[in-house]
Amino acid sequence: MAPTDPALDSVMAKILAASDLTAQKTLLNDLPEHVFTAKAFTSEDPLDAISPAENSLAYLYFLLYRCKASHGFHPALMEKLWAFVSTCDGAQIRLASDKAMSFAEALVKMASESQQPIIAIRPLATFIQRIQSNAGQLTMIHPLLAKTCLLAQSFKDIIPILDNDITDVDPSQTSIDYRDILLYNYYGGMIYAYLKRFERAIDFFRLAVSAPADVTSAIQIEAHKKYVLTSLLHLGKVPPLPKYTAQLVLKALKMHSAAYIDFAGAYEKKSNGAIKSELEKIKPQLIRDKNFGLAKQCMEALHRRNIQDLTRTYLTLSIENIASAIGLGSDPAGQQYVEGIIVQMIESGDIFARISHEHAGGMVSFLDDPNQHNNTATMDTISAQIQSATEITAKLTAMDQKISTMPEFFSKGRHGPMPDFGGYPMDESDYGMQMGYENYVDEESFV
Structure with missing residues (x-):
């Protein structure tokens, strides 16, 4: 009416x-x-x-x-x-x-x-x-x-x-500004990590870190920390950032993500002792950054990779020997944990094996992959993935070039001027509410 x-x-x-x-x-x-x-x-x-x-x-x-x-x-x-x-x-x-x-x-x-x-x-x-x-x-x-x-x-x-x-x-x-790009990629990475779609999470965190910059944003620092952990979890290593990442950002990362970089260095060497030492050293920071859940997942992923390595060397191993080989000793709880991981890996197709309990503690027999990956379907999948990756790379390169030539992205916008990280440690009480990148998902949600 x-x-x-x-x-x-x-x-x-x-x-x-x-x-x-x-x-x-x-x-x-x-x-x-x-x-x-x-x-x-x-x-x-x-x-x-x-x-x-x-x-x-x-x-x-x-x-x-x-x-x-x-x-x-x-x-x-x-x-x-x-x-x-x-x-x-x-x-x-x-x-x-x-x-x-x-x-x-x-x-x-x-x-x-x-x-x-x-x-x-x-x-x-x-x-x-x-x-x-x-x-x-x-x-x-x-x-x-x-x-x-x-x-x-x-x-x-x-x-x-x-x-x-x-x-x-x-x-x-759309009146977007530079921080909109950083926040969207940072939040998007968190969402994909929560959903365990780690490949996409890595891409989003990488986009936030490598965005063209004339000062380093605290968002980029936080995105890099999650980029390191998510990469370790999914790939077992941290891929180098794109060559076009701003030098001032790389310099800031070395200062403010040093603990994460050290942890990644130990992790990539697969030295259980060094990894545990680095993890214990940075645990307070991980908890403070709300990244401890991701770090714990990295440790489980490491155990999975170590088990996969064993399949390339041995045909049969006891669960006790596997637990000892991946750094969990002979504790019964550790053996139960290892058996649970092996069952999950068999069910997901990560390894091909059979568990027998005819012997005390259980024996694992590793089998060959029944799929020889020499069929047309496999080749079509690989070709499609290569084409998709090429197209995405071209789009991202074009977008980065476009952003870097738009001065309005680096000027004062809705959120105020971009803060210069300036060598000072980020305090969430100073930056969090102003910039809107609070970690709403508790670290245990990533476990």
Whole structure:
């Protein structure tokens, strides 16, 4: 039903009569906030007079201020919110990207205040897909969605978005800034690590660390720490960073990730004694950084790799001998742990073996891989992976070149000027809330 208040009638008439969207935006910006909340959710609601699909710009302003004024999820508000995010015109919304971001933040704030952050996730994901000009475009809302998913530990709705590689970082369309890129890749890496999709996690952390920079961000330091641990877990080593990584970033990493680099050095040598010594040495820092869960997974992955190495040398070994060979001694608890790992590795196809308990403690017979990997399907898979890797590398190189030639990414943006790490240790109380990269997932969630 259309509004009957004469003042609201006049305002709505002016909005709809604006000569173009730029003029409409100017008019909307000049209106006091109370206009957008007047008669809300009544029979005279002015939003009932306009369409979320055809009048998306105006609808955005009304929803923004109503979300800000709301102290919870009013059913009528959610109904109009869903109608908006599902049908809005992305081209109109991109004209007011700052208001779009404020709307998204207000939505998350409502959800958080209701102790239900998960409620904001699907509307945000839908909104992103409506306002993107293409599936590879990064928007300001991407990092907020990823952060909210971490807070709620709910990832179903963001995975299709994360799985689309970002190839469009045009700030003229979305008003993104440099920190949006860092945060999105950092949060995305955390989400993939939580889901144990480690290859993607490594890619995301690498993108954050190697982003063009004229100062080193604390986000890059934290991303590098997780890059080191995730690489050790998945690959058993830390691949070198891309050659185009800024020298000042590499210098900062040597200073602020030194403990992680030392741990990686010992880990790659597969020396159990040295690894345990380094792990014990940096345990307080790992706990403080909320990375201890990842480090513990690295140790289990090392045991798996050591067992795989044994398959190349021996045909049969007792479980006790295997436990001793991988540095767990002859403790019965260690042998039980080893048997559990072997069972998991057999089930996942990591090794081919048979366990027999005809002898005390159990014997493991290692078998040959029945798949000779010499068929057409294997060759097709390899070719597809090579082609995919080549395409992704080309896209990332082009994107990095584009970012490095856009001075607006390195200027003062929504978040304020980029902080110079300046050789000082990061204090989460100083940087965390300001920059929005808090570790919402407890380290035990990575176990």
